Structures are given as C-alpha cells and as structure tokens.
Amino acid sequence: MGINKFLIGAALYSFATLVGAQAIDEKTKAIANDLMDKASQSQAYSIVESLTTEVGPRLAGSEAEARARDWAVKKFKKMGFKNVRVDPFDVPWWERQVESAEIVSPFPQPLYVTALGGSVSTPDGGVTGEVAIFPNLAALKAVKDGGLKGKVVFIDELMTRTQDGSGYRVAVAKRRETAYESARVGAVGALIRSVGTNAQRFPHTGQMRSGENRTEPSVPTAALSAPDADQLVRVASRGKPVKVKMTIKTESRPRAQSGNVIAEIPGRTKPEEIVLIGAHLDSWDLGTGAVDDGAGVGIVMGAAKLLMDNVRKAPDRTIRVVLFGSEEVGLVGARAYAKQHKAELKNHVLIAESDFGAGKIWRFDSRVGQGGLEAIAQMQAVLAPLGIAPGSNQASGGPDMIPMREAGVPVVGLMQNGWDYFDLHHTPNDTLDKINPDELNQNVAAYAAFIYMAAMADTRFDRDEASFD
Amino acid sequence: MGINKFLIGAALYSFATLVGAQAIDEKTKAIANDLMDKASQSQAYSIVESLTTEVGPRLAGSEAEARARDWAVKKFKKMGFKNVRVDPFDVPWWERQVESAEIVSPFPQPLYVTALGGSVSTPDGGVTGEVAIFPNLAALKAVKDGGLKGKVVFIDELMTRTQDGSGYRVAVAKRRETAYESARVGAVGALIRSVGTNAQRFPHTGQMRSGENRTEPSVPTAALSAPDADQLVRVASRGKPVKVKMTIKTESRPRAQSGNVIAEIPGRTKPEEIVLIGAHLDSWDLGTGAVDDGAGVGIVMGAAKLLMDNVRKAPDRTIRVVLFGSEEVGLVGARAYAKQHKAELKNHVLIAESDFGAGKIWRFDSRVGQGGLEAIAQMQAVLAPLGIAPGSNQASGGPDMIPMREAGVPVVGLMQNGWDYFDLHHTPNDTLDKINPDELNQNVAAYAAFIYMAAMADTRFDRDEASFD
Numbered sequence: 049m050g051i052n053k054f055l056i057g058a059a060l061y062s063f064a065t066l067v068g069a070q071a072i073d074e075k076t077k078a079i080a081n082d083l084m085d086k087a088s089q090s091q092a093y094s095i096v097e098s099l100t101t102e103v104g105p106r107l108a109g110s111e112a113e114a115r116a117r118d119w120a121v122k123k124f125k126k127m128g129f130k131n132v133r134v135d136p137f138d139v140p141w142w143e144r145q146v147e148s149a150e151i152v153s154p155f156p157q158p159l160y161v162t163a164l165g166g167s168v169s170t171p172d173g174g175v176t177g178e179v180a181i182f183p184n185l186a187a188l189k190a191v192k193d194g195g196l197k198g199k200v201v202f203i204d205e206l207m208t209r210t211q212d213g214s215g216y217r218v219a220v221a222k223r224r225e226t227a228y229e230s231a232r233v234g235a236v237g238a239l240i241r242s243v244g245t246n247a248q249r250f251p252h253t254g255q256m257r258s259g260e261n262r263t264e265p266s267v268p269t270a271a272l273s274a275p276d277a278d279q280l281v282r283v284a285s286r287g288k289p290v291k292v293k294m295t296i297k298t299e300s301r302p303r304a305q306s307g308n309v310i311a312e313i314p315g316r317t318k319p320e321e322i323v324l325i326g327a328h329l330d331s332w333d334l335g336t337g338a339v340d341d342g343a344g345v346g347i348v349m350g351a352a353k354l355l356m357d358n359v360r361k362a363p364d365r366t367i368r369v370v371l372f373g374s375e376e377v378g379l380v381g382a383r384a385y386a387k388q389h390k391a392e393l394k395n396h397v398l399i400a401e402s403d404f405g406a407g408k409i410w411r412f413d414s415r416v417g418q419g420g421l422e423a424i425a426q427m428q429a430v431l432a433p434l435g436i437a438p439g440s441n442q443a444s445g446g447p448d449m450i451p452m453r454e455a456g457v458p459v460v461g462l463m464q465n466g467w468d469y470f471d472l473h474h475t476p477n478d479t480l481d482k483i484n485p486d487e488l489n490q491n492v493a494a495y496a497a498f499i500y501m502a503a504m505a506d507t508r509f510d511r512d513e514a515s516f517d
Numbered sequence: 518m519g520i521n522k523f524l525i526g527a528a529l530y531s532f533a534t535l536v537g538a539q540a541i542d543e544k545t546k547a548i549a550n551d552l553m554d555k556a557s558q559s560q561a562y563s564i565v566e567s568l569t570t571e572v573g574p575r576l577a578g579s580e581a582e583a584r585a586r587d588w589a590v591k592k593f594k595k596m597g598f599k600n601v602r603v604d605p606f607d608v609p610w611w612e613r614q615v616e617s618a619e620i621v622s623p624f625p626q627p628l629y630v631t632a633l634g635g636s637v638s639t640p641d642g643g644v645t646g647e648v649a650i651f652p653n654l655a656a657l658k659a660v661k662d663g664g665l666k667g668k669v670v671f672i673d674e675l676m677t678r679t680q681d682g683s684g685y686r687v688a689v690a691k692r693r694e695t696a697y698e699s700a701r702v703g704a705v706g707a708l709i710r711s712v713g714t715n716a717q718r719f720p721h722t723g724q725m726r727s728g729e730n731r732t733e734p735s736v737p738t739a740a741l742s743a744p745d746a747d748q749l750v751r752v753a754s755r756g757k758p759v760k761v762k763m764t765i766k767t768e769s770r771p772r773a774q775s776g777n778v779i780a781e782i783p784g785r786t787k788p789e790e791i792v793l794i795g796a797h798l799d800s801w802d803l804g805t806g807a808v809d810d811g812a813g814v815g816i817v818m819g820a821a822k823l824l825m826d827n828v829r830k831a832p833d834r835t836i837r838v839v840l841f842g843s844e845e846v847g848l849v850g851a852r853a854y855a856k857q858h859k860a861e862l863k864n865h866v867l868i869a870e871s872d873f874g875a876g877k878i879w880r881f882d883s884r885v886g887q888g889g890l891e892a893i894a895q896m897q898a899v900l901a902p903l904g905i906a907p908g909s910n911q912a913s914g915g916p917d918m919i920p921m922r923e924a925g926v927p928v929v930g931l932m933q934n935g936w937d938y939f940d941l942h943h944t945p946n947d948t949l950d951k952i953n954p955d956e957l958n959q960n961v962a963a964y965a966a967f968i969y970m971a972a973m974a975d976t977r978f979d980r981d982e983a984s985f986d
Contacts, residue, residue, distance in 0.1 A: 101751045104626030112625070156581070157573030157805070160945060248717055249804075249946040275948040279805070282570045282949075335718070336626070336748070476629060477718040479744035480751075 071423035072430075076504040079359060080430050080497035086358055087493035091127075092350030093485040096406075098123065099345055100336040100480045107333045108374035109141035109304030116329050120309040120345075120371050127353050129311035129369070137384035139374040140258075141304035142166055144333065146297035147270060149239070151280070152176060154288045159280065161239065161270040162251040162334065163296050164223060165377060166258055170268045174295035175200070175236040181284060185222045188229050197234035200292045201226065201267075202241075204277055209245040212411075213404060213466045219243045224257040227266035237294040238269040241277035246471035249273045253332050253474045258378040268296040306330070306373035308381045313356055315366035315503065322392070323502040324368045324399040325351065325495060326448050328375035335478030339469065343483055343491075344402035345371055350488075351495035363503035365397055372448045375403070379447055386451035393455050394516035398502045398509050400460040400495075401446025405469040406483040408490045412436050413443035413461035420458060420509030427501050431494050439463060456514030460502075462494050540892035541899075545973040548828060549899050549966035555827055556962035560596075561819030562954040565875075567592065568814055569805040569949045576802045577843035578610035578773030585798050589778040589814075589840050596822050598780035598838070606853035608843040609727075610773035611635055613802065615766035616739060618708070620749070621645060623757045628749065630708065630739040631720040631803065632765050633692060634846060635727055639737045643764035644669070644705040650753060654691045657698050666703035669761045670695065670736075671710075673746055678714040681880075682873060682935045688712045693726040696735035706763045707738040710746035715940035718742045722801050722943045727847040737765040775799070775842035777850045782825055784835035784972065791861070792971040793837045793868040794820065794964060795917050797844035804947030808938065812952055812960075813871035814840055819957075820964035832972035834866060841917045844872070848916055855920035862924050863985035867971045867978050869929040869964075870915025874938040875952040877959045881905050882912035882930035889927060889978030896970050900963055908932060925983030929971075931963050 099119060106116040117134055124132040142165060149159040177200040182188045184205040203222045208215035222240050230238035242252035251271040272280065284290045309329060315321060327344025331337020352369050372381035386393065398416070412431055414424045421441065428438040444450070445459035453459045472478045502509075568588060575585040586603055593601040611634060618628040646669040651657045653674040672691045677684035691709050699707035711721035720740040741749065753759045778798060784790060796813025800806020821838050841850035855862065867885070881900055883893045890910065897907040913919070914928030922928045941947045971978075 097751070101748065102624050102755070104620075104624060104748075151573075155571050155573060247950050248719075249944075249948060250718070275946070275950050278950060279570065279573075279948070282566070286571070475718075477744070479718060479748070481716050481744050481747060 071507045072426045072501050072505050076501055077430055080500050083354055083358055083496040083500060084434065084493040087354060087489045087496060090350040090354050090489050090492040092346035092488045092492045093483065095349050096338060096342040096346035096483060097480055100338045100342050104336045105333045106329065106331050106337060107143065108330045108377040108380065109139045109306050113306060113330050113373060117307050117309050120329060124311035128356060130314050131310070131312040134307040134309050135385065135388055136305060136307040137381065138303045139306040139377060139380045140300065140302055142298060142300040144298050146295060149270060149292060149294045151283060152291040152293050154286065154290065155283055159276045160249055160251055160273045162253045163298055164227065164269045164271060165253055165255040167227065167256065167269045167296055167298055168266055169297045170237065170295055174293050175268065176291055176293040177236045179280065179284065179290045179292050181281070185225055185229065188226070191233045193232055194234040199235045200294065201230040201235045201238040202280060204241050204281060206241065207243055207245055207470065209467065211465055211467050212463060213469065216243065216470060223254050227256050227269040228264050230267045230269065231265040235267055237267050240271050242271040242273055244274065244470050244473060244475065247274050248477065249275045250475035250477050253334055255377050268294060270294065270296060306381060308373050308385050309371040311369050313352060313362060313367040315364055316362040317364040319366050320395050321365040322368045322396050323365050323499050324370060324396055325499055326370040326372055326401040327403055328381065328448055329371040330374050330376055332376055332474050334474065334476040336480065337478060338480045339405040339472050339478050339482055340474065341403045343406035343488060346488060347402045347491040347495055350492045351499060354492060354496045355500055359500065363500055365503035367499050367503055375448055379450060382448035382451050386455055393452060393457055396452060396457045398458050398460055399445065399449055399452055400462060401449045402491065402495065403446045403448065404464040404466050406488050407465035407467065407469065408487045409434065409436050409462045409464050409494045411439040411463040413439035413463055414441050414459065415443040415445065415453065415511065416441065416458040416509035417512040419507055423505045423507050423509065427498060430497055430501065434490055434494055436494060456511055456516060458509035458511050460498065462498065464491065540976045541895045541970050541974050545970055546899050549970050552823055552827055552965040552969060553903065553962040556823060556958045556965060559819040559823050559958050559961040561815035561957045561961045562952065564592070564818050565807060565811040565815035565952060566949060569807045569811050573805045574802045575798065575800050575806060576612065577799045577846040577849065578608040578775050582775060582799050582842060586776050586778050589798060593780035597825060599783050600779070600781040603776040603778050604854065604857055605774060605776040606850065607772045608775040608846060608849045609769065609771055611767060611769040613767050615764060618739060618761060618763045620752060621760040621762050623755065623759065624752055628745045629718055629720055629742045631722045632767055633696065633738045633740060634722055634724040636696060636725065636738045636765055636767055637735055638766045639706065639764055643762050644737065645760060645762040646705045648749065648753065648759045648761050650750065654694055654698065657695070660702045662701055663703040668704045669763065670699040670704045670707040671749060673710050673750060675710065676712055676714055676939065678936065680934055680936050681932060682938065685712065685939060692723050696725050696738040697733050699736045699738065700734040704736055706736050709740050711740040711742055713743065713939050713942060713944070716743050717946065718744045719944035719946050722803055724846050737763060739763060739765060775850060777842050777854050778840040780838050782821060782831060782836040784833055785831040786833040788835050789864050790834040791837045791865045792834050792968050793839060793865055794968055795839040795841055795870040796872055797850065797917055798840040799843050799845055801845055801943050803943065803945040805949065806947060807949045807952055808874040808941050808947050809943065810872045812875035812957060815957060816871045816960040816964055819961045820968060823961060823965045824969055828969065832969055834972035836968050836972055844917055848919060851917035852920050855924055862921060862926055865921060865926045867927050867929055868914060868918055868921055869931060870918045871960060871964065872915045872917065873933040873935050875957050876934035876936065876938065877956045878903065878905050878931045878963045879934050880908040880932040882908035882932055883910050883928065884912040884914065884922065884980065885910065885927040885978035886981040888976055892974045892976050892978065896967060899966055899970065903959055903963055905963060925980055925985060927978035927980050929967065931967065933960065
C-alpha cells in the first residue's frame with residue numbers, strides 16, 4: 049500500500065467514524081433488541097422439523113431436492129413472504145447405489161465405508177488389492193506415477209477438532225484429491241479416514257474435487273469411519289500384508305435440474321437494496337440434513353419470519369432469503385445465483401449464510417468497506433448480550449456467499465460454535481434429534497436483529513476495493 | 518416360612534458368623550490386596566485388542582467364531598494356562614445378508630434398520646404395508662388373531678437408561694416376541710424401536726425368542742435406530758397412512774459347530790474344587806464385539822493371568838476360565854457346559870461371569886449358602902477400596918451362569934456400571950475405542966482378588982437349597 053493510498057484510507061475511516069455515530073438509530077436498535085427478546089418463540093425448530101420429516105434427505109439434483117423446493121415455496125408463501133420463486137439451474141447428478149469393503153486377509157472382517165461424492169464404480173465383482181497406508185495426501189503425492197500398481201491406497205490423516213472449523217479446511221484436501229492421486233499412481237481403489245471428528249462408526253461422505261476436473265482419471269474412493277480406520281491400522285501393525293476388497297457402485301448423469309428458492313420481505317423506502325440471508329436446501333443422502341443444513345434453513349426463515357411478525361413497518365431495504373440448491377456438490381446453486389443476479393449484485397448491501405450446524409453464534413465477522421465499519425460495530429454491540437464477540441473484517445460469510453463475496457459484495461459472518469459439527473457432518477447421524485432448539489433460537493435472535501439493522505442502517509457497506517462494472 | 522425353620526436358619530447363620538472370622542486368612546487378604554495393586558499393569562486391554570483386531574466380529578456358529586476359538590486356545594497356552602481345551606457343541610446357525618427399509622409414502626426416504634437374530638426373509642422384492650404403531654408389546658398382544666392383515670407392525674417402546682441394566686429386562690420383551698405376535702395378527706413384517714439407550718443412528722440387533730420355539734410362524738422383523746423410530750413417529754403424526762417397504766434376506770441352518778474354550782490354573786491342595794470365571798467369546802456380527810463381550814474376555818483372562826504371574830504358590834482350588842460360545846443366540850454354550858459338566862457341578866465352589874461391558878464394578882452380589890456369607894462379607898471388605906459396595910445375596914451372576922445357577926451352583930455377581938452399555942450393545946459401534954483401559958483394569962483388580970480369595974477360603978459357599986443328586 050502506497051503512502052497516498054494509506055492517507056486516503058485513514059481519511060475515509062475518520063469520516064466513517066464521524067458519521068457512524070448515527071449509522072443505526074436508537075429506535076432501530078430498540079426494535080432489534082425486541083426481536084432478540086422474542087426469538088425464543090421462533091418457528092425455526094418447527095421449520096427444520098418439517099423439512100427433515102416431510103422431505104428427509106435431498107441430494108443435489110435428485111427428485112427429493114425437487115420436493116424440497118416445493119416444500120420451500122409452499123412454506124414461504126404460507127408464512128407470508130412475497131416474491132416467492134425458484135431460479136432453476138442445471139447440476140451434474142451422482143448417486144451411490146452399493147458400497148462395501150472388507151479386509152480379506154490376514155484377518156477377514158467387514159469395514160464400514162461410504163463412497164465419496166463423485167466416486168466412480170468398481171468393476172463387477174469389486175476390486176481387491178494390498179493396502180498402502182499414507183499419513184497424509186502429501187505423502188501420496190510424493191509417489192511416482194504408476195508406483196502403486198494394483199494397490200488400494202489408504203490416507204490415514206486425522207482431523208483436528210476446532211470451534212471455528214479450521215480443522216476442516218486442512219482435512220478436506222484428502223477428500224478432494226485422493227481419487228485422482230490414486231489413479232495417477234496406478235491404484236485400483238482408495239480409502240480415506242473420514243473427514244470428521246467423532247469416534248462413532250459412521251463414515252462421512254462429501255464431494256471429491258468437482259467441476260471442470262470431473263473427467264480426470266480417478267479410482268473408486270470411499271471413506272472409512274474412524275473406528276474402521278483405527279482397525280485397519282491395527283491390522284496392518286501385525287506386519288502381514290493387508291488385502292482389502294472394495295465394491296462401489298454409483299451412477300451419474302451430466303445434467304439434472306436443481307434450483308434456488310427465493311423469498312422476500314420487500315423494502316419500504318429502498319426496495320431495490322437487498323439484505324440477503326441464505327442457507328442451503330440440499331443435503332447429503334445419508335442423514336436427513338438436519339444440522340447440514342436444515343438448521344440454517346430454519347434459522348434464516350425463522351429470523352425473517354420473526355421480523356415480519358414483529359415489526360409494524362417493513363424495513364427500508366428488502367430482506368431476501370435464499371435457499372440455495374446443490375451446495376454440497378460444489379456451490380452450484382451459489383454460482384448460478386451470482387451469475388443470474390449479476391446485474392443486481394451491486395444492490396446487495398450485505399449478505400450472510402448460516403451453514404455450520406445448530407450451535408450458538410459466538411463471533412460477528414464482517415467484510416465491509418470503511419464506510420460500513422461503524423454500523424457493523426453498532427450491530428456487534430447490540431448482539432453482544434447473546435454471547436457474540438466482535439470478530440475480524442475478513443469474513444468469508446458461508447460457502448454459498450463465496451461467489452458473491454468474490455464479486456465484491458459486502459459480507460457478514462455470524463460464526464457458530466462448530467466444536468461438535470464434524471461429529472455429525474455428512475453422516476447418517478445428521479438427524480433432527482441432534483439440534484438443541486434453544487441454541488437454534490440464539491441464532492434466530494442474532495440473524496433477526498442483524499437483518500433488521502442492516503436493512504435500516506443509514507450507511508451502506510460497500511467494500512472499498514469492489515467494482516461491479 | 519415356619520417358626521422352626523426360621524430358628525434353624527438363625528442358628529445356622531450364627532454358626533457361620535462364628536466360624537466366618539477365619540473364612541479368609543490375613544495372608545490371603547494381603548495377597549489379594551497385592552493383586553489389586555498390580556492390576557493396572559494387566560494384559561486385559563491387549564487381550565481385547567488382540568481378539569477384536571485379529572478375529573473381529575464372531576457370530577455364533579460361524580467360521581469367525583471358530584477362528585476365535587483357535588485364537589483363545591493359542592492365547593491361553595501362550596499365557597501359561599493348563600488343561601486348555603475346547604468343549605464342542607452344536608448350535609443353530611443364522612446370518613443376515615440383506616436388510617433395508619424405506620418409507621414409501623407419504624414422504625419417501627430410507628430408514629436404517631437391522632434384522633433381528635433369527636428373523637426370516639421377506640419374499641423376493643420385499644414386503645410393503647401400512648404401518649400400525651403400538652406403544653408396547655402388550656398393546657400388540659391385545660389385537661385379535663388376523664386383525665392386522667397386510668400391515669407392518671411397529672413397536673415404539675422406549676428403554677430406560679439404568680446403571681444396573683434393569684431397563685433391558687423390560688425392553689427386551691419386544692425383541693423376543695414381536696415377530697411371532699405380528700405373524701399371529703397377520704402382518705407382513707415388523708419393526709421395533711431398537712433395544713438401546715443411545716440417540717445415534719445405529720439399529721441394535723439381538724436374538725428373537727429362540728430354542729424350541731424357533732419353528733413358530735413369524736414375520737421378517739428388524740430394529741430401527743432411535744432417530745429412525747422418532748422419524749417414523751413424526752411422519753405418522755402428519756395424519757396420513759404411512760407405507761413402509763422392508764427387504765430382509767437371511768439364511769439359516771439347523772446346525773453348525775460352536776464350542777466353549779476352557780483353561781485352568783490347577784489347584785494345589787483341592788484341585789477338584791473349581792472357582793469358575795467366564796465371559797463369552799461369540800459376538801454379534803455388526804460390531805467387533807469389544808464391549809460385548811471382548812471386555813469380559815479380557816477381564817477374566819487378564820485377572821487369572823495376573824494371579825498366575827504374581828502368586829508364588831498356586832491357590833488351593835482350581836481356577837477355571839471358560840470362554841463360552843454362542844451366548845448371543847440363547848446361552849447355547851452355557852447350557853452345553855452345564856450338561857457336559859453336570860457331574861462336577863457340585864465341585865463348582867463359586868462362579869461369576871463378566872458380560873456387561875467395560876465399565877467399573879460398583880457392587881458385589883452373591884448367591885451363596887449361610888455358610889459362605891461371612892467369607893463373602895470378607896471379600897466385599899477387601900474389594901471396597903475399588904469403589905465396590907456390598908450387594909444382595911440374590912446375584913444372577915451373568916447370563917452364562919444361569920444354567921449352573923439354576924442347577925444350584927453358588928454364584929457371585931460383580932456388577933458393572935452399565936449406564937452407557939446399551940448405547941453400544943449389539944450395534945456396529947461396539948468397537949475397541951469405546952473401552953477405557955483404566956476402568957477395564959478396575960475389573961481385573963476385582964476379579965483377581967475375588968478368585969484368589971474364593972480359591973483360598975476355608976469355607977465352601979454351597980447354597981442351602983441346592984441338591985446335585
């Protein structure tokens with residue numbers, strides 16, 4: 049950063065601080081506080097209950113995801129939202145059909161596995177090979193091309209449990225890359241220790257590297273539950289070669305229909321300016337998608353409904369709730385939204401997504417311009433009684449926010465406690481009973497107050513470096 | 518009870534109290550204490566690790582159970598036990614092959630199920646029927662013969678979590694009887710809420726009523742995991758008929774080979790008198806049989822080995838360790854043992870089984886005659902520092918002890934804390950990582966001290982009502 053630019057920045061900042069004192073007026077704050085008080089009676093839990101019961105699992109591009117869109121449209125309308133509609137888009141479709149694995153020798157026994165999203169099938173009769181164990185993906189990458197002909201690769205990397213999910217970003221690399229790296233070295237199949245933090249016998253599914261790279265050579269790849277990964281390591285520790293048989297059958301089609309469901313509370317004085325909150329509607333097939341991301345759906349729908357029911361005059365800006373389709377298979381809905389709404393992205397004043405389970409929010413991050421910082425600080429102060437601390441101005445804002453964030457839209461991240469999130473994430477065990485309604489409603493309180501204040505703030509939040517031209 | 522008998526009883530009791538002061542001498546108690554001190558270095562955990570790793574699941578009558586016997590014989594011999602042998606017997610054999618269920622309407626989605634042990638198969642293509650929900654088995658029993666033609670029965674009874682396992686005795690009735698009661702009312706299939714206490718998405722298997730009643734008409738019957746049972750109830754709560762499809766394929770043969778593995782530390786002065794401790798070697802097929810009953814195997818082998826390695830002179834009586842086969846399918850090994858060893862049952866001075874997981878022992882029960890009560894009280898005093906309280910004189914002694922107990926053999930029950938046991942019991946999640954080595958070794962301490970004192974006690978424990986003639 050040059051001196052001049054720095055001075056301009058500092059000047060802008062002082063100006064923002066100066067005008068910021070009125071960024072959010074006292075009446076707005078009082079109403080935000082009132083919404084927080086009423087959040088314990090929100091509909092969030094009953095929304096998650098409805099989605100996970102009446103639809104259940106809803107894989108990207110599936111008939112079940114279509115039923116989820118129908119559910120969402122009906123629910124939004126019944127709740128009184130306006131401009132309810134579906135933005136359709138296409139998505140590659142993939143489905144698991146058969147998945148099993150077993151130790152053939154020296155100690156025959158079954159292993160619990162699940163295919164990774166995008167995995168190819170084994171030939172009829174499965175594949176059998178000697179296991180080659182690697183501590184991490186980097187060690188596999190060090191093997192020369194064709195160096196593991198006929199073997200079954202196993203990446204045994206552990207994931208670190210963290211509150212902010214930082215362990216995931218490290219662990220997920222093996223899920224994305226192992227299938228391709230294993231093909232490169234000539235393996236016939238691959239296993240990874242699940243990307244997860246629990247010691248329950250659930251393997252975690254999740255998408256391999258997708259998008260334009262889908263046609264690269266790969267091998268059938270599955271995740272082992274943590275106890276099975278432990279077991280495979282113990283069996284190998286006896287010093288004899290370990291042979292594993294894998295049988296994976298999947299199907300895929302290049303194109304299926306998906307869509308984003310959109311609903312609004314139209315703004316009163318600046319209806320063209322949008323405060324967007326989102327979650328994703330699709331889920332993996334193994335669980336019922338309760339914490340990922342039924343919880344987010346409940347939180348954002350519940351928060352907007354709470355506002356609608358308790359604020360006499362609609363807020364100045366439009367509140368837009370977006371339930372993204374096909375998040376799990378590579379943010380396909382989010383990319384479609386950013387493309388389809390390119391022209392109005394500059395009117396997206398502030399956006400946030402709830403997609404990290406049902407745990408309490410503990411930190412308020414943002415990524416806004418200098419002109420919005422004072423308003424953010426005032427929002428943070430309002431939300432503080434919920435146990436939410438001010439965070440950084442480097443919010444990522446949730447996965448479905450990435451394409452818009454990268455396009456320059458200002459972002460808020462209401463960071464949830466994800467300590468237990470990866471115990472359930474992408475497993476059969478992601479079911480409604482894992483959600484604590486009180487913690488869910490703490491999220492509703494935060495979102496409701498946040499969107500109201502964002503829609504009423506006198507300032508905008510435009511990022512200083514952004515350009516939508 | 519008549520007055521005379523009461524007086525005689527009282528007189529006997531006083532006599533026992535009188536001689537009891539010397540029932541276990543101070544040197545014996547000192548050695549028992551020394552064994553307790555050394556238990557933290559026992560081999561128990563490594564024994565469980567070896568069994569669950571090198572054999573894994575070991576279903577009654579299977580080739581895997583035969584491998585477990587080979588493992589046990591080899592292990593016992595290597596550890597220095599004498600008279601190591603297998604008592605073979607026959608067992609009916611049953612195996613699951615395919616199991617799936619799904620809600621067909623109104624909200625299509627999969628359900629996680631596992632077939633109950635002994636379940637028959639569905640016809641090709643499965644069965645589909647409307648679900649009839651009952652709160653418990655008694656409610657199903659109240660339905661008239663043929664009253665649920667074409668339906669799928671669902672028994673939604675919850676199990677109470679308890680320390681002593683008393684909730685199991687109530688809950689298990691539905692597992693035993695539902696298949697037969699459902700056939701009686703004309704149903705095409707049956708589901709039960711798992712006999713278990715956890716909210717993880719694991720269905721719990723377990724044996725239906727077995728033995729001579731195996732040929733009764735029954736329907737394919739499976740257990741739902743708790744979250745799936747919750748889900749089925751929620752789906753039904755919407756008021757529309759719920760249709761479920763079940764596909765169960767199992768195989769059975771009337772006869773397969775099983776066996777009990779026996780090993781001894783021969784007694785020095787009264788080798789014909791036997792103190793028996795047992796566990797069962799077989800397991801269900803879903804997990805690796807770590808808490809049920811690898812833990813018991815580790816505890817009893819580990820305790821006898823600890824005694825062998827740390828007591829210079831062999832105890833007066835013989836210590837016999839029995840690893841029973843085919844416990845899970847109806848105490849088949851235990852019944853075979855009681856029959857095959859009928860002639861020497863009167864020389865079984867005291868017996869106990871470890872088959873309630875790996876939790877700490879908290880209570881010392883017995884079922885002995887008046888002449889043995891003082892020795893029991895002295896043992897209880899020695900074990901007290903382990904956190905073990907004196908219990909009743911109505912011990913059941915563990916499932917494999919039942920046939921011998923019913924024949925009149927004196928029994929001890931070292932009661933484990935089973936608070937969490939039914940979270941894992943008969944599920945895929947019964948794996949080694951669930952065992953706490955320190956808690957396991959508390960069990961070893963108790964068993965080692967107990968068997969040493971029982972083998973050295975001056976008194977016998979013969980039950981007053983017993984007759985082996």
